[in-house]
Amino acid sequence: MTTTTIPQVSVAPADLPAVVDQELNAARFIDVHTHLFMPSLGNLGLWGIDELITYHYLEAELFRSSTITPREYFALSKREKAKAIWKALFVENTPVSEAARGVVAVLHALGLSTSDLGEAREFFASQSLDRHIDRVFELGGISEAVMTNDPLDPDEAPAWENGAGRDARFHPVLRLDRILNKWPDHWRALESKGYQADERVSSVTGVRRFLADWVKRMQPVYMAVSLPDTFEFPEDSIRGRLIEHAILPACREFNLPLSLMIGVRYQVNPAIRLAGDGVGKADLRAVERLCSGFPSNRYLVSVLSRENQHELCVYARKFSNLMPFGCWWFLNNPSIVEEITRERIEMLGTSFIPQHSDARVLEQVIYKWRNTRRTLVPILAKAYALLAADGRAVTREEIRRDIARLFRGNFEKWIAA
Ligand SMILES: [Zn+2]
Numbered sequence: 001m002t003t004t005t006i007p008q009v010s011v012a013p014a015d016l017p018a019v020v021d022q023e024l025n026a027a028r029f030i031d032v033h034t035h036l037f038m039p040s041l042g043n044l045g046l047w048g049i050d051e052l053i054t055y056h057y058l059e060a061e062l063f064r065s066s067t068i069t070p071r072e073y074f075a076l077s078k079r080e081k082a083k084a085i086w087k088a089l090f091v092e093n094t095p096v097s098e099a100a101r102g103v104v105a106v107l108h109a110l111g112l113s114t115s116d117l118g119e120a121r122e123f124f125a126s127q128s129l130d131r132h133i134d135r136v137f138e139l140g141g142i143s144e145a146v147m148t149n150d151p152l153d154p155d156e157a158p159a160w161e162n163g164a165g166r167d168a169r170f171h172p173v174l175r176l177d178r179i180l181n182k183w184p185d186h187w188r189a190l191e192s193k194g195y196q197a198d199e200r201v202s203s204v205t206g207v208r209r210f211l212a213d214w215v216k217r218m219q220p221v222y223m224a225v226s227l228p229d230t231f232e233f234p235e236d237s238i239r240g241r242l243i244e245h246a247i248l249p250a251c252r253e254f255n256l257p258l259s260l261m262i263g264v265r266y267q268v269n270p271a272i273r274l275a276g277d278g279v280g281k282a283d284l285r286a287v288e289r290l291c292s293g294f295p296s297n298r299y300l301v302s303v304l305s306r307e308n309q310h311e312l313c314v315y316a317r318k319f320s321n322l323m324p325f326g327c328w329w330f331l332n333n334p335s336i337v338e339e340i341t342r343e344r345i346e347m348l349g350t351s352f353i354p355q356h357s358d359a360r361v362l363e364q365v366i367y368k369w370r371n372t373r374r375t376l377v378p379i380l381a382k383a384y385a386l387l388a389a390d391g392r393a394v395t396r397e398e399i400r401r402d403i404a405r406l407f408r409g410n411f412e413k414w415i416a417a
Pocket of ligand 1: 033034035358
């Protein structure tokens, strides 16, 4: 009797961390939410050392470790801002915070000195963006990044309207923040483009046509909106009516998931601008009502408050049209990622998306994904060790399959369902 079946050998418990580490590093992930842009959209995409250093996470930290005021800081040029942050957070203090350490990790990964701002500036100035993107994605271990594309962004819309070329490395997302959160400031933009619109949304016909045209133009992988901690649904408000009567039907018509990122307290401190948003615990009964009231819609949900994480897992157990994803913004720190990811594995197995980078500056995918892999090694290894101790050892192939599901398959299935 002949057989070509290769016997699958269980991984010994002592080898689990090494095998998980190898498989995580060999896998190419899909980054399911970023603020990166494909080059054909023009100069919207941020990259390079001055952008890395002036990331709003580090701006927030600057004002804790320097006497410079926000007013003085925001009057500086980009290079001067970077110099001020470099001096305060990297020279006069040790860059141990997550965001500061990230800049160090990027420089190191690119083979640069971690203490020479001038050398870094020379290096980035000499890069050609297209090849640099390939190298950064390789170092970050990702094959594709999902963008954030708001059709009412006056800096971005013209590039789409002029037929921006597609790029296999980047997937578009139809972002709805201006429509849903700032309708009074933006309905005239719809009207000026020939769509029926008015301040009180007396009809959704124009919005539906606007969405249909942009879905056709962009071919997004999902629609998305960030929402405050006070978000409620259903709600007798412009946003509530638009979600129920325009967004959800459009998602069903075009078979697109809706991504909800809930829990921002917008502009707690407006003086520090992008760094000025905070976090609040949300009432996730809004998610329950969306999942149960509109069962043929699919939702990708990330919640910003640590206190909301457990109930999000519980809701995902109740509703198979709910996919939790990522550890977002203030949660993307190893101690909190570890807690949330363990909780998700214990409650959901491998039926969730553990992380996205939320990168705003291209090279951030290097450190954010390295950190994710490093944090995930002991978490996954421990899950497999517990399973082995209870009588079911796993093979390398099973570990590979699980990682592919977590970091690619769950997302691919969700957008293609
Ligand atoms: Zn984001």
